[in-house]
Amino acid sequence: VVSTQSTGNYFIQTNLRMKLLTHNMLKSHCKGVVNGFPLKITSNQVDVKEIEFNPDFISRMLSRLDWTVFVQSANLLGVGEGLPDMLPEDQDFDDEDVLKKIHHALLEVEVIEGELECPETGRKFPISKGIPDLRLNEDEK
């Protein structure tokens, strides 16, 4: 489902769902987990919302991302085409075509329904109506 949202601003969003940018920051906090990153995405419903492209923002974000995880997740959701396997060392990366592809995968693709799975324990956290519920139960704390 593709819907267009024409905006004058970068981050005005409606019916926002979980973006890959957020996924890149989330990690598992199950008890005893050593490395809970990344959470594995299984998704049966994805949407696309057009967001105005801002090359400066995307460039700045590159250094924060775990690039490998981002590319893996993008491929999982079918939007990884054209993303380089590795980021170039050059800090002033400005190939606009590639930046646009990164922008699309990072901000415009949204997971509506699905699950996030802890890589070590297998514990599944639901995403419903776009809200990942990462609360632990009493006995998991």
Place this chain on the structure above:
Amino acid sequence: SSGINAEYGAGHANGIGRSDVVALLDNHLDPAKYKLHFPPDKQFSLLFTDDICSDLLQQIDTTQIKNNCLYCAFISETISFDSFAEVRPPGLQLVMECVERDVEEQLMNMFLSHSENTAQEDLKNRITLHYGYKFDYKTNSVDLSSPLDEPIPACVQEIISKLAPHITITPNQLTVNIYQPGQGIPKHVDTHSIFTSEILSLSLGSDVLMDFKNPETGVILPVLIPARSLTVMSGESRYLWHHGITPRKTDALMDVTRRELRISLTLRECTPEPCTCAYPSQCDSQNYGKPDFSVHNEQDAAAIEREYVGDVYEKIADHFSSTRHTTWPGVVRFINSLPRHSVLVDVGCGNGKYLGVRDDVLFIGNDNSYNLCSICRDRGREVFACNALSIPLRACTCDAVICIAMLHHITTPERRKVVLQNLAQLLRPGGLCLVTVWAQEQHLDMNNSKEESVCPCPTDSTEEGVGRRHFTDQDVFVDWKKDRSLYYRYYHVFLEGELDGLIRQLDNVEIVEVTYEKANWCAVFRKTC
């Protein structure tokens, strides 16, 4: 034929009293054969009679009272006059004409002369005298270990013994209130713990309208207290309903009456026994129905946070969100100071009112309440649900973190420190965090001026329309009313220095600024490495 007649132009709102209309009707109708009701604040009155005749109608239609032209109309609905009978709160009893007029005058003169010889407290509204025990307006109670030299006067004791059939208590405390026309007393419940099951009040000198308000339903009932009557409050009217007298010079119920000088004798029985009534929400012996704060271990702490924070917010989410729409300048200032394209995480974002304050910053919110997250999502915000004691985000990924009015819901200093550690962990080196919490001292930025007592710019600690609070303890339960339900939310209110003291226990941050703004302590800290 029977009829109910509305007489237009002849209502209290026209400044017309019962006696004016009665004077008109008595020429045509036997007073025993009609009833007259004045609905409050209307421009008409209702006449109930079986005896309508055309002469009367014609007479009314050509009459003016106080420059109001009158006319009549029949009402086709069936209403009963009895439906307008005065409704009273349960347990309220009035005994009329308890003293003769001469005795009334003697009593009033006696107390007036006592008042001239007695020093007065600075009570703005009225003169008070005490016998038996002194009533202390600061504690709203009585010190049983210090009886007064003056007992209840013998002449008053005599009246009380004559009224024995109507009374069950043995009063040992008398408070006399002298009301000039225009004076009143704010609504209150008589303290449960010190006074027993009945409160007696003998009213001298003037009729007055007393208002009774049910604090749970909000219903207000005006009750006419005639001169020389004894009011006996028991049951609900003593333990639940608040009663008070509006400061004004006239009362309008069935008729418009001017107030005269009035002296009330409130007779109560004092007891050291705690109160065990069925109305804990008003009862000081039962801590006003509030839970006790006792935390002995992590399970207790988590249980209070679940029952008196987490669960409550899930239930009140929509209602809560509707009272939280004003952004607070201090927080907006912090957000606006951040560089463009910053990533900001709002921990405990509530209804997301700060998410999206700037278009060139990426906001991600989280909250422990799924229902509040839903409200954020409906507004198009990026949000996930989690508990601040364990935040599932990678370390060092944020340029900034805000934690507004959330830390004060955590029940122990150790757990509050864990939350602060979690906030610090999210920040990249050099990143900034703003934390705000309710202050125990609620008035540090006010000059004691009355105008400022209702905060003009509502913050989370002054719910819109409610003034600032008064906290005697640091661990408190604060009410939230939604429809007819009452919920308690747990708060730990902070002393000066307490928040920054906690932050200094972290080893990877430095404090940038600590301020007090509108009853909140606010701290900004920076991640050093």
